[in-house]
Amino acid sequence: MKVAYYPGCVAQESGRELDLATRWVCGQLGIELQEFPNFSCCGSGFIDEANETLNVALNARNLAIAERAGLDLMTICSTCQGMLTLANHRLGDPKVRDRVDGALRQIGMEYRGTTKVRHLLDVLLKEVGLETIRSRVRRPLTGLRVGAFYGCHLLRPADEMHSESAEEPHEFEDLIEALGATPVLYRGRVMCCGFPILFVREPTANRIAATQIRDAKAHGAHAMATPCPLCHTSLDAYQNKAEAEVGEKFGMPVFHLPQLVGLALGATSKDLGLPRHLVSTDTALTRIGLIAVPT
């Protein structure tokens, strides 16, 4: 299948390993990524808090770009997924729609509302299918216990996100199982990572991240995996700060969703950008036999 690939800002910058892994996995599974260098940022929830109408208009433009190409838009970030879906929803309000349509006309664009916004997770499950993925696994992640960490905006608000089970999702766990790993269920998997206030009050954000990592660890997770690069920033790039804030040591490897898929499909650590992580993923790679047990 072919999709309009919406990498989002972070995967093109500090989270480039997510983009790398996405391209590798999609290449293997026949998901064709059409690129649109004219896509803008989704606003990440921050522009929404400064100017709601502007944020809807920016995303209406993004959706119109995919629509013009006749493609569904594929995100690789829970927050992008949330903001673009929310824009589709808010454009159902005639007052918002009028204002946004008027602005789009002035830049020669039209929003019709036919483009679906789909996260990579959804494309993997519904288009590729778990059976196909299972049949493509070359390196089963047997013995690896993985705690999925969904990221708020993939799930909530449930009505707008059309989540089948916002409070008790299972899609990510289903995928983890298909890769041969063992999913770990814990309360934190649907909680917040703290990222939205990382710049506002870092110690509080660090404490929130620590709560979720501790919870995953207490339930026996060897690693966590997330479909959101913002969660990844909070859980991986700031994990040392979270540890310092609560005076504990976690050493928890955190994978981006397509990195975990890539590992099972036979990718190398370098293909997936794993050396770019702040917390070493070696303990997890040792468990799946990708690197030798240190002597």
Next chain:
Amino acid sequence: MPPELIQAPFEVYRYEPGVDPAPRYSHFTLELPPHTPVLTALLKIRDELDPSLTLRYSCRSAICGSCAMLVNSKSRLACKTQIGPEVARHGKIVIDPMRNLPVLRDLVTEMNGFWDRYRRLEPALRPNPDRPMPVGQPNPMTPEQVDRFMETPRCIACAACYSACPAVEADPEFPGPMALAKLYRFVVDPRDGAPRERLLKIQSEGLWLCLRCHLCTEACPKDVRPSERIRDLKEMANRARDPSEAGSRHSVAFKENIRSKGILDEFKLARQTLNPVQLLESLPQGFKIRAKKPEVTKTPKPIRNLEEVQKLYELLDSSGSEEEAP
């Protein structure tokens, strides 16, 4: 025809601080119709099996807001949650007291923290000199004015949102979802005389600690949608004055950041949001991240057709910061 009965295994949290050495769970299995409310089942346990079980309740009709607790770890009103779907999904029903509030005994929590954070926001109308309210006289509002309250008057102060909120858990300064939804209600009330003062004050009293995780909106049994009203408050607060709080600075800086390139300039955003001291303190972590991810300090290339994005800003964001300020 009598309804079909199901087996409902209950695990109920029991603890009295200072008396019991540690919390424990009591196990009961009841046979009841699937539509039985959890509260009815708990009262049956108390009346027939264990009279020492302590819980708070009153109306049994989702009006009084007394029986909020965790049902299979989700904040719920026990009277509004049926046992059938819980057993179907979890195979059992685990009952705990609400989170973020200290336990007095079993399922009864001490509510002072919840109310204290609420009272800090001065939740009462302040006289509006432009709109005197003589005693005994009606003070009519237009339907449009009433619409602006949205769903907030439905709130029954059950604290389910407070129990579900990770910001409440992590930071004592955060007022909580219910308190902020109520604050919104006063800010848009045409009879209130101090909406702008309220918006200025809340900026330094925790508004920007909301994580917009929407867990409150999922927990709310009355569909008040607190997270959406907090979003509205943030937008109004941003419009009410030049940003000076870090949270406000961050969202406005983010907006301006995207105006200039269409894509986020991560390093610039940090410089725009953090004050000089914070920026200095963030340097060691910044260097650690940069060692692995050198893009962090690189300026990204602008998106193609950036002028389209800038035109949208011009059309929708040029009318000045006072637009729609209350």
